[in-house]
Amino acid sequence: MSxxxxxxxxxxxxxxxxxxxxxxxxxxxxxxxxSDAPRNVILITxxxxxxxxxxxxxxxxxxTPVMDALAAQGTVxxxxxxxxxITLPSHSSILTGLTPPQHGVRNNITYRxxxxxQTLAERLRAQGFATAAFVSSIILDSRFGLDQGFDHYDxxxxxxxxxxxxxxxxxxxxxxxxxxxxxLDAHQQSAPEQRFFNWIHFYDPHAPYDPPLPYAHxxxxxxxxGEIAYVDSQIGRLVGSLRTHGLLDDTLIVITxxxxxxxxxxxxxxxxxxxxxxxxxxxxxxxxxxxTTPGKHLTQVVQSxxxxxxxxxxxxxxxxxxxxxxxxSSADPRTVFxxxxxxxxxxxxxxxxxxxxxxxSFYYSSDLELYDLKADPQEKHNLAESQPERAARxxxxxQLLLDxxxxxxxxxxxxxxxxxxxxxxxxxxxxGVADGLIGDPYQLPSPxxxxxxxxxxxxxxxxxxxxxxxxxxGLLELSAAHPRQIILHRELGRLLVLAHNEDGLKHLxxxxxxxxxxxxxxxxxxxxxxxxxxxxxxxxxxxVALELSPEHGIARYNLALAQLAKGEPxxxxxxxxxxxxxxxxxxxxxxxxxxxxFNVERDADKARSLIERAAKANPDHPLIKxxxxxxxxxxxxxxxxxxxxxx
Amino acid sequence: MPxxxxxxxxxxxxxxxxxxxxxxxxxxxxxVSPTDDLTLLRREITAGTADEAAWxxxxxxxxxxxxxxxxxxxxPLLIKQWPDQPAFQEAQxxxxxxxxxFAEAAVLGEDVLRRFPGYPTIRANLARVDAAKGDLPAxxxxxxxxxxxxxIRVDDWAFLLQLLAKADHDGRRTxxxxxxxxxxxxEVTGLRYLQVMLLTRxxxxxxxxxxxxxxxxxxxxxxxxxxxxxxxxxxxxxxSPDASR
Numbered sequence: 063m064s065x066x067x068x069x070x071x072x073x074x075x076x077x078x079x080x081x082x083x084x085x086x087x088x089x090x091x092x093x094x095x096x097s098d099a100p101r102n103v104i105l106i107t108x109x110x111x112x113x114x115x116x117x118x119x120x121x122x123x124x125x126t127p128v129m130d131a132l133a134a135q136g137t138v139x140x141x142x143x144x145x146x147x148i149t150l151p152s153h154s155s156i157l158t159g160l161t162p163p164q165h166g167v168r169n170n171i172t173y174r175x176x177x178x179x180q181t182l183a184e185r186l187r188a189q190g191f192a193t194a195a196f197v198s199s200i201i202l203d204s205r206f207g208l209d210q211g212f213d214h215y216d217x218x219x220x221x222x223x224x225x226x227x228x229x230x231x232x233x234x235x236x237x238x239x240x241x242x243x244x245x246l247d248a249h250q251q252s253a254p255e256q257r258f259f260n261w262i263h264f265y266d267p268h269a270p271y272d273p274p275l276p277y278a279h280x281x282x283x284x285x286x287x288g289e290i291a292y293v294d295s296q297i298g299r300l301v302g303s304l305r306t307h308g309l310l311d312d313t314l315i316v317i318t319x320x321x322x323x324x325x326x327x328x329x330x331x332x333x334x335x336x337x338x339x340x341x342x343x344x345x346x347x348x349x350x351x352x353x354t355t356p357g358k359h360l361t362q363v364v365q366s367x368x369x370x371x372x373x374x375x376x377x378x379x380x381x382x383x384x385x386x387x388x389x390x391s392s393a394d395p396r397t398v399f400x401x402x403x404x405x406x407x408x409x410x411x412x413x414x415x416x417x418x419x420x421x422x423s424f425y426y427s428s429d430l431e432l433y434d435l436k437a438d439p440q441e442k443h444n445l446a447e448s449q450p451e452r453a454a455r456x457x458x459x460x461q462l463l464l465d466x467x468x469x470x471x472x473x474x475x476x477x478x479x480x481x482x483x484x485x486x487x488x489x490x491x492x493x494g495v496a497d498g499l500i501g502d503p504y505q506l507p508s509p510x511x512x513x514x515x516x517x518x519x520x521x522x523x524x525x526x527x528x529x530x531x532x533x534x535x536g537l538l539e540l541s542a543a544h545p546r547q548i549i550l551h552r553e554l555g556r557l558l559v560l561a562h563n564e565d566g567l568k569h570l571x572x573x574x575x576x577x578x579x580x581x582x583x584x585x586x587x588x589x590x591x592x593x594x595x596x597x598x599x600x601x602x603x604x605x606v607a608l609e610l611s612p613e614h615g616i617a618r619y620n621l622a623l624a625q626l627a628k629g630e631p632x633x634x635x636x637x638x639x640x641x642x643x644x645x646x647x648x649x650x651x652x653x654x655x656x657x658x659x660f661n662v663e664r665d666a667d668k669a670r671s672l673i674e675r676a677a678k679a680n681p682d683h684p685l686i687k688x689x690x691x692x693x694x695x696x697x698x699x700x701x702x703x704x705x706x707x708x709x
Numbered sequence: 710m711p712x713x714x715x716x717x718x719x720x721x722x723x724x725x726x727x728x729x730x731x732x733x734x735x736x737x738x739x740x741v742s743p744t745d746d747l748t749l750l751r752r753e754i755t756a757g758t759a760d761e762a763a764w765x766x767x768x769x770x771x772x773x774x775x776x777x778x779x780x781x782x783x784x785p786l787l788i789k790q791w792p793d794q795p796a797f798q799e800a801q802x803x804x805x806x807x808x809x810x811f812a813e814a815a816v817l818g819e820d821v822l823r824r825f826p827g828y829p830t831i832r833a834n835l836a837r838v839d840a841a842k843g844d845l846p847a848x849x850x851x852x853x854x855x856x857x858x859x860x861i862r863v864d865d866w867a868f869l870l871q872l873l874a875k876a877d878h879d880g881r882r883t884x885x886x887x888x889x890x891x892x893x894x895x896e897v898t899g900l901r902y903l904q905v906m907l908l909t910r911x912x913x914x915x916x917x918x919x920x921x922x923x924x925x926x927x928x929x930x931x932x933x934x935x936x937x938x939x940x941x942x943x944x945x946x947x948x949s950p951d952a953s954r
Contacts, residue, residue, distance in 0.1 A: 283867040531740070
């Protein structure tokens with residue numbers, strides 16, 4: 063007798079089979095065949111790279127044959143967006159799988175990724191991977207927290223030229239790739255069986271655009287493209303090395319960017335001020351196809367936070383449930399959150415938050431903007447007024463995201479030596495401002511309406527190094543036209559003080575009066591007073607700054623210097639000690655403590671101990687090197703001569 | 710010597726401000742003034758104390774800050790005072806061109822070129838005048854002769870590439886024409902260097918490398934040497950994932 067099943071049982075079995083099939087399909091989508099899983103992963107992030115700068119995205123004569131070849135073998139995401147138009151927050155999203163409100167890194171320089179946020183490197187190291195990162199700009203220095211989980215974090219970028227004080231704070235792709243190839247060679251020698259995860263960051267396409275020869279001449283009419291062509295050639299070296307080691311077929315290479323760059327679109331030059339597609343639409347290429355068809359272009363909207371779940375799934379590991387992104391294999395619709403905090407934190411304007419989905423983009427600042435991305439991909443025709451209900455729905459979603467932001471962002475106390483270096487890259491580095499001190503940020507002037515002023519200010523900055531008088535003249539005109547723009551008064555004040563012109567104080571005072579709750583402005587005014595020898599007034603301003611923000615390391619550091627200049631070394635020492643408590647690697651604060659120990663306390667051993675700590679924190683700073691030699695000699699023991707001495 | 714302590718660096722970077730004698734950059738106060746400079750020049754010429762180098766520096770500043778037009782009254786005096794100094798005549802040529810007087814500018818430029826054929830920037834600037842006049846072949850020839858004489862500035866390269874793009878959209882025909890010209894004029898090294906740049910631009914990196922390797926005198930710059938060394942691993946024909954399969 064043949065076995066027979068009741069109709070009900072057959073139905074149940076059928077349902078079970080369907081359910082099993084669906085579960086299996088879902089598993090395969092998110093956890094593809096692990097036998098096909100790559101052994102190793104190399105994540106390449108190219109700073110400041112627009113998707114439309116690559117041949118794989120249709121750029122004619124892009125000079126990107128290597129990336130194009132990888133794209134032709136793998137999968138290309140035509141509509142990938144990043145979460146911030148600046149380096150540190152965007153990379154924090156790429157590496158954690160969290161948006162800026164959740165990982166807490168909202169701006170460059172003044173934030174640090176918290177220890178309790180898990181990076182991809184931490185997750186893969188826990189799976190036995192060797193992990194190594196190679197970054198190319200001080201903006202990604204380990205002090206900002208992205209080194210979490212990396213066995214090896216190569217941020218050996220900063221070095222000083224023979225001219226004292228002049229620091230070099232980025233490195234070219236060729237130098238970075240040299241370090242990568244050396245690591246690969248060593249890894250293959252010492253632990254060839256160990257799987258590895260590399261993160262390689264290139265900074266070259268970031269302004270100023272200055273590729274090496276022959277790209278400098280070959281792309282003289284498009285130096286940005288020359289930088290990208292140069293980076294492509296260095297990726298070619300990496301691919302060549304992987305092949306030599308027999309690793310190419312076993313390695314998933316992921317290529318993306320932290321943000322794009324604007325060439326006048328929306329009135330913006332470079333990036334950071336807005337989150338339009340111009341600066342958030344990034345390339346995203348996987349060197350191995352997601353499905354079976356190589357070279358496929360997928361048009362669904364995806365985002366940087368999808369990378370961690372994608373890589374985990376591709377490697378056959380479970381996707382951590384706390385991640386906000388989805389594997390790229392998932393066709394689920396995304397709504398991408400991005401934000402630009404620079405307008406608020408660096409320019410005293412309202413911040414910008416945005417959402418982008420398959421059909422629309424929405425921007426929330428002191429203005430509202432809504433664009434139909436299908437009809438208007440360049441985002442030129444604002445529909446916020448004509449479609450208020452749709453705009454309101456997006457606004458509700460953004461506000462919910464912001465309300466649910468993690469509240470434990472970690473600020474970094476930036477030291478003076480770092481400020482020097484960051485200014486050389488054109489970054490504003492003034493210690494940041496704690497949230498809540500500037501009131502309702504959406505009541506600040508609109509970035510959209512201020513963009514012309516911002517652009518003029520950027521243009522004037524080109525004169526700052528050699529012809530600052532042109533910048534002063536331009537700022538005077540601009541501030542007359544925009545008398546309530548704090549940034550103009552601050553910049554004008556700073557330059558006039560540098561020019562030994564006491565009118566600078568008037569503008570610095572004007573800035574503090576426009577926003578009296580910002581400790582940074584009081585610090586600037588204090589510096590101005592100090593410059594003219596008005597030490598009591600300087601000290602008073604630093605004290606106001608510290609009352610507003612007791613953690614403001616720059617205010618306290620400069621308060622100490624003013625006290626030292628005034629002949630109050632005990633007070634100066636106390637404040638410098640507080641600076642060092644807040645930031646134990648503040649090399650210049652340690653240097654000045656050594657100065658006090660040596661010259662005031664007459665304690666050569668203490669001075670030597672302090673200067674050694676300074677040298678450990680910043681071994682290459684020429685002044686610290688000089689003082690290390692001097693104090694050590696006085697303490698009766700001469701340290702080994704440095705390289706400089708030997709030359 | 711007392712130990713230095715670090716002053717507040719945000720604002721207190723010590724910079725030398727401009728002196729009455731122009732001084733060195735950075736210039737926090739305006740170092741040039743058309744009215745004052747004209748008075749000063751006349752006085753110095755009368756007194757016999759005018760210094761050519763100082764006036765060249767002053768004209769260079771006018772040019773750098775985009776205000777050469779304000780030096781209009783100075784240039785004739787300077788040319789008369791130093792007729793054998795091509796810098797002032799070149800500035801006058803640029804000024805005329807900026808005023809739309811292209812024919813006058815070209816005549817002056819060609820005169821300077823005839824009298825001072827080795828003057829480094831005249832060819833590139835004359836090429837700009839030719840291009841503004843609409844004489845693209847003359848502009849192209851001037852630029853090619855400029856690179857034959859030695860290094861030119863990056864913005865001159867940009868100008869040359871723009872000229873080439875106007876003549877030949879994707880550059881392929883240009884490479885062919887260049888090869889013909891190189892065969893006819895092997896002594897013109899600028900043509901070969903231009904070929905390397907065009908090959909690089911066209912993504913033919915191995916070919917560019919081969920030319921540099923065959924002519925090491927052209928690859929004396931460390932960046933070009935590095936390029937030659939790197940490119941062995943870069944060639945997309947061998948470096949693409951395809952090739953490993």
